[in-house]
Amino acid sequence: MRILVIEDDQRVASFIRRGLAAEKFLVDVAADGSGGVELALSKDYNLIILDLMLPGLTGQEVLDSVRKSNRTIPVLVLTARGAVRDKVELFERGCDDYLTKPFAFAELQARVKALLRRGNVESRNLLQVADLCVDFNKRVVTRSGKKIELTLKEFALLEYLLRNADQVLSRSMIIDHVWDQSFDTFTNVVDVYIRYLRNKIDQGFEPKLIHTVRGVGYVLSEEGAP
Amino acid sequence: MNLGSIHFRLTLYHGSLVAVTLVIFALASYLSFRRHLISTLEAQCASQTNQIAQSLLVGLPASGIAYVQDEIQEHYAPEANNLFIRILSSKGTTLYESGNPRDHSFTPPQLGFLPTLDKPKADLDPREHKLIFIRPYPLSNGDSYQIQIAASLLPVEGSLDGLWKVGMLLLPLALSASVLGGFFLSKRSLERIREVVATARRINSSNLQERLIENQTGDEIQDLTRTLNQMFERLEASFTQMTRFTADASHELRTPLTVIRGNLELLLHQGKALPHKPSSEVSEILSQTLEETERLSQIVGQLMELAQLDSGEVKLEREVFNLTELVAGAVDQLQLLADDKQIQLHTELASPIAFKGDRYRVKQVLLNLIDNSIKYCPAGSQVCIRLFSNSRAAVLEVSDNGPGLETDSLRHVFDRFYRVEKARSRELGGSGLGLAICKSICEAHDGRIEVESRPGEGSTFRVLLPLKDPAPASRLCGISTLPAH
Numbered sequence: 001m002r003i004l005v006i007e008d009d010q011r012v013a014s015f016i017r018r019g020l021a022a023e024k025f026l027v028d029v030a031a032d033g034s035g036g037v038e039l040a041l042s043k044d045y046n047l048i049i050l051d052l053m054l055p056g057l058t059g060q061e062v063l064d065s066v067r068k069s070n071r072t073i074p075v076l077v078l079t080a081r082g083a084v085r086d087k088v089e090l091f092e093r094g095c096d097d098y099l100t101k102p103f104a105f106a107e108l109q110a111r112v113k114a115l116l117r118r119g120n121v122e123s124r125n126l127l128q129v130a131d132l133c134v135d136f137n138k139r140v141v142t143r144s145g146k147k148i149e150l151t152l153k154e155f156a157l158l159e160y161l162l163r164n165a166d167q168v169l170s171r172s173m174i175i176d177h178v179w180d181q182s183f184d185t186f187t188n189v190v191d192v193y194i195r196y197l198r199n200k201i202d203q204g205f206e207p208k209l210i211h212t213v214r215g216v217g218y219v220l221s222e223e224g225a226p
Numbered sequence: 227m228n229l230g231s232i233h234f235r236l237t238l239y240h241g242s243l244v245a246v247t248l249v250i251f252a253l254a255s256y257l258s259f260r261r262h263l264i265s266t267l268e269a270q271c272a273s274q275t276n277q278i279a280q281s282l283l284v285g286l287p288a289s290g291i292a293y294v295q296d297e298i299q300e301h302y303a304p305e306a307n308n309l310f311i312r313i314l315s316s317k318g319t320t321l322y323e324s325g326n327p328r329d330h331s332f333t334p335p336q337l338g339f340l341p342t343l344d345k346p347k348a349d350l351d352p353r354e355h356k357l358i359f360i361r362p363y364p365l366s367n368g369d370s371y372q373i374q375i376a377a378s379l380l381p382v383e384g385s386l387d388g389l390w391k392v393g394m395l396l397l398p399l400a401l402s403a404s405v406l407g408g409f410f411l412s413k414r415s416l417e418r419i420r421e422v423v424a425t426a427r428r429i430n431s432s433n434l435q436e437r438l439i440e441n442q443t444g445d446e447i448q449d450l451t452r453t454l455n456q457m458f459e460r461l462e463a464s465f466t467q468m469t470r471f472t473a474d475a476s477h478e479l480r481t482p483l484t485v486i487r488g489n490l491e492l493l494l495h496q497g498k499a500l501p502h503k504p505s506s507e508v509s510e511i512l513s514q515t516l517e518e519t520e521r522l523s524q525i526v527g528q529l530m531e532l533a534q535l536d537s538g539e540v541k542l543e544r545e546v547f548n549l550t551e552l553v554a555g556a557v558d559q560l561q562l563l564a565d566d567k568q569i570q571l572h573t574e575l576a577s578p579i580a581f582k583g584d585r586y587r588v589k590q591v592l593l594n595l596i597d598n599s600i601k602y603c604p605a606g607s608q609v610c611i612r613l614f615s616n617s618r619a620a621v622l623e624v625s626d627n628g629p630g631l632e633t634d635s636l637r638h639v640f641d642r643f644y645r646v647e648k649a650r651s652r653e654l655g656g657s658g659l660g661l662a663i664c665k666s667i668c669e670a671h672d673g674r675i676e677v678e679s680r681p682g683e684g685s686t687f688r689v690l691l692p693l694k695d696p697a698p699a700s701r702l703c704g705i706s707t708l709p710a711h
Contacts, residue, residue, distance in 0.1 A: 102486075108488075214517055
């Protein structure tokens with residue numbers, strides 16, 4: 001998998017490159033807009049990470065030129081703006097997802113993976129991690145064969161964690177998916193729901209599946225927190 | 227009319243001043259006119275006595291009394307002219323005495339020869355309406371005479387009376403005309419001050435770029451307007467500077483924060499891949515640092531949001547939505563947080579209220595207020611969420627029976643970074659910006675937020691959102707509602 005990072009700030013570009021490289025991605029970095037467009041058009045990338053504030057060509061112009069020749073390549077935009085309406089605006093401008101600086105690397109990673117997986121979305125109706133089984137059709141959750149009753153919200157949360165198993169999910173990603181955007185991170189609603197979910201699916205079972213990743217969020221994994 | 231207003235006081239002062247001036251002027255005119263009339267009469271009497279003395283008495287020894295009497299009668303006809311003339315000699319005899327004036331305007335004085343009188347003397351007898359003039363006249367033969375003339379004061383009094391009547395009529399007229407004129411004049415000039423005040427009052431943080439209209443009148447009001455405008459100029463400049471600074475600072479902080487955060491995460495979570503895995507102690511320190519970095523990111527984000535709200539840079543979405551449903555949805559979403567702390571949420575919601583505004587931001591206010599109540603109230607408390615509306619505004623109240631706030635804190639709860647209980651709220655994860663954001667959002671909707679609280683008796687936060695175009699509830703039917711969980 002080949003990823004192009006178009007980011008003028010060398011320090012940001014460098015940790016993104018290192019982080020993604022550790023995940024076995026091939027990463028190219030362009031430090032300005034025109035260089036980015038040149039690379040994007042000359043090589044076959046699976047994904048582009050694009051900073052909107054660039055010297056020379058703006059991020060928007062880069063996005064427009066890329067879209068002209070390649071309609072389908074996923075573009076993840078990094079932006080300094082955080083208002084929600086920007087999201088709609090950004091999608092209208094042709095990007096596929098966005099992250100607001102400062103972001104957690106885990107979130108970038110999760111969004112990158114989600115974008116790359118797009119099209120072949122995990123749609124299996126039966127998922128299993130360790131001895132936890134979830135049948136999404138029948139909405140039945142069992143652990144070690146014991147049936148577990150979950151509320152709608154808890155089920156939605158578990159589904160999101162499970163479909164992104166082994167992937168650290170930030171609180172804001174969880175809120176975006178399970179609640180709606182106005183639920184800002186000022187509430188600890190995610191933590192409370194996670195605790196309830198843990199009480200139901202982890203209490204009295206081994207190994208523990210839901211792990212806290214401090215400073216970032218949560219992950220559902222058989223192996224423990226990364 | 228406001229008795230303390232400049233307008234009233236100005237009219238009062240002006241009226242009193244005019245009244246005093248007019249009265250003094252009228253009195254002075256009256257007195258000087260009276261004095262003039264009397265001295266004219268006096269001069270007339272003096273000249274008549276002089277004539278009698280110089281032309282008749284001087285020849286008395288030669289001409290005889292009868293001649294003098296005839297001459298006086300003929301020349302002066304005292305009764306017909308309403309005069310009284312009497313001539314006395316030092317020997318006690320009366321040389322001449324006229325009869326009563328024909329118009330009976332006065333009774334002749336009963337005055338004998340005044341032995342001590344050596345120069346002419348005038349006596350005013352207003353009660354008897356007469357002026358008495360006495361002129362002593364010594365003859366060379368040693369005889370001495372005194373000529374008395376009494377004249378009626380009625381003509382004088384008549385003129386003065388006329389003047390008095392005119393004055394009594396004109397004075398109040400002039401006074402009221404002047405007070406009325408003053409009233410309208412000051413009203414007119416104060417009207418402009420009132421306009422300036424009204425315009426100045428409309429200017430607040432969201433329309434600081436507006437200015438008062440400066441009329442080129444060259445007067446004090448133009449001066450006042452210009453001074454106010456200059457003040458607004460400076461206010462706007464410092465406000466813009468402050469907002470700009472917050473926006474720039476939070477913007478500039480973003481990139482370094484991203485780098486710090488990213489690198490910390492790499493260290494922490496990919497440490498496994500490093501040749502030397504970090505020890506658990508190092509991991510702990512890194513984790514703590516990462517958590518603090520995340521908090522810092524949140525604060526920077528919220529500062530940015532505040533700066534954008536303040537500068538009006540962010541345009542609010544203006545869509546009509548069902549406020550009642552939004553509140554119900556928010557309460558529902560926080561139900562678990564409340565349950566978790568054994569806090570009961572009660573709702574008293576009005577029938578659907580259509581509100582035009584930014585649904586996302588209004589919900590943010592709601593969630594923040596309810597979440598605060600849940601955070602700061604002890605287990606077993608009750609939080610009541612009420613929503614109702616009158617013709618002008620939708621009112622949302624979040625009240626609890628928690629610990630309440632000290633009066634001191636009340637003034638500051640909406641200030642940035644203000645914390646009531648410093649240690650406690652930080653432990654609860656607040657940034658100290660939540661309520662400031664709520665306030666900015668309310669103000670961006672032309673509404674306001676207020677708080678009532680007493681220590682130990684709980685707090686009530688009240689949000690007032692003006693309903694500009696109250697849409698009938700029926701219009702809500704087609705509006706998409708909030709997504710269910």
